[in-house]
Amino acid sequence: MNDKATILLVDDTRTNIELLAGCLQKHYNLKVAMDGKRCIELAERDPIPDLILLDVIMPDMDGYEVCRTLKSNPSTKDIPIIFVTGKDSDKDEEFGLQLGAVDYITKPIRPAIVTARVGTQIILKQQSDALRSMALHDQLTRLFNRHYLIEAANSKVARITRHGGTLSVMMIDIDYFKLVNDQFGHQGGDTVLKAVANVLSSANRKEDIVARFGGEEFVILLDHCSISDADEKAEQLRSSIEHLLPEGISVTASFGIAELQPDGEEFEHLLARADQAVYLAKEKGRNCVVQAEKELEVKES
Numbered sequence: 001m002n003d004k005a006t007i008l009l010v011d012d013t014r015t016n017i018e019l020l021a022g023c024l025q026k027h028y029n030l031k032v033a034m035d036g037k038r039c040i041e042l043a044e045r046d047p048i049p050d051l052i053l054l055d056v057i058m059p060d061m062d063g064y065e066v067c068r069t070l071k072s073n074p075s076t077k078d079i080p081i082i083f084v085t086g087k088d089s090d091k092d093e094e095f096g097l098q099l100g101a102v103d104y105i106t107k108p109i110r111p112a113i114v115t116a117r118v119g120t121q122i123i124l125k126q127q128s129d130a131l132r133s134m135a136l137h138d139q140l141t142r143l144f145n146r147h148y149l150i151e152a153a154n155s156k157v158a159r160i161t162r163h164g165g166t167l168s169v170m171m172i173d174i175d176y177f178k179l180v181n182d183q184f185g186h187q188g189g190d191t192v193l194k195a196v197a198n199v200l201s202s203a204n205r206k207e208d209i210v211a212r213f214g215g216e217e218f219v220i221l222l223d224h225c226s227i228s229d230a231d232e233k234a235e236q237l238r239s240s241i242e243h244l245l246p247e248g249i250s251v252t253a254s255f256g257i258a259e260l261q262p263d264g265e266e267f268e269h270l271l272a273r274a275d276q277a278v279y280l281a282k283e284k285g286r287n288c289v290v291q292a293e294k295e296l297e298v299k300e301s
């Protein structure tokens with residue numbers, strides 16, 4: 001929340017851009033586009049804007065069309081848009097708001113009004129970002145939570161089922177964690193969880209998803225990763241955890257890995273196979289990596 005928010009200014013008239021920049025540059029990072037196509041490019045590029053101030057009448061692609069395009073793209077649909085326009089009839093304003101804009105400011109540009117309305121929208125955006133982040137992350141380790149993992153995994157699996165590709169899943173369960181809590185207290189347990197989470201998240205690629213799945217259980221989704229690559233990676237992580245000794249506490253973990261089968265396997269089944277592999281790793285004596293069977297073994301009860 002302390003970082004400056006980023007605002008994308010879009011107007012085909014340089015003097016309007018200069019006027020808007022004059023009111024906003026002290027408090028925000030600014031990006032500038034002088035046509036709709038450039039606006040769409042910059043909206044998808046880091047730093048992703050927290051707000052777009054969008055002119056309506058522009059050559060080639062008008063602001064309404066730009067707004068529709070941004071709202072139909074999953075990666076830009078949540079960026080709030082304020083129209084800043086000379087189109088000042090009630091009908092125009094109603095139309096702009098119906099397209100999904102959060103506010104509508106009419107020209108001529110009045111710096112104090114722009115500054116106040118922008119300030120309100122930036123606060124709302126930061127609050128909604130913070131809530132979203134809390135809903136998707138585990139508070140102790142800052143890793144993604146189970147809810148996010150399942151959503152992301154289902155969409156990755158759907159993509160692979162349609163277009164092909166490789167996906168592996170790694171399940172990691174800390175060994176004898178109950179004993180850590182018993183011996184070092186809940187705080188000692190939490191220290192171990194955070195240290196293990198650090199190891200797991202520091203070694204992953206950008207497209208991988210590392211999540212805390214339950215108490216002392218973690219899951220990593222490895223995109224474009226075969227079972228043999230997952231095995232190599234799991235072995236490295238296993239060894240790093242073994243050498244961690246957070247606050248002198250000895251810790252190891254058991255790993256189960258599984259690769260998505262190309263026969264339309266669902267994530268739930270893939271995860272169940274990885275879970276079964278963790279169970280076998282525990283049975284083998286813990287602190288080891290086990291590859292899942294292709295089929296789920298049905299246990300006699």
Ligand SMILES: Nc1nc2c(ncn2[C@@H]2O[C@H](COP(=O)(O)OP(=O)(O)OP(=O)(O)O)[C@@H](O)[C@H]2O)c(=O)[nH]1
Pocket residue numbers: 140173174175176177178179181185186187188189190193214215216282286
């Ligand atoms: N400190 C701490 N402990 C937790 C947290 N969540 C779950 N636990 C504890 O994790 C322990 C898990 O114990 P078990 O499921 O018996 O597993 P284990 O002792 O690791 O044994 P194995 O998995 O068989 O090696 C329980 O004592 C839980 O209370 C947490 O957020 N912080």
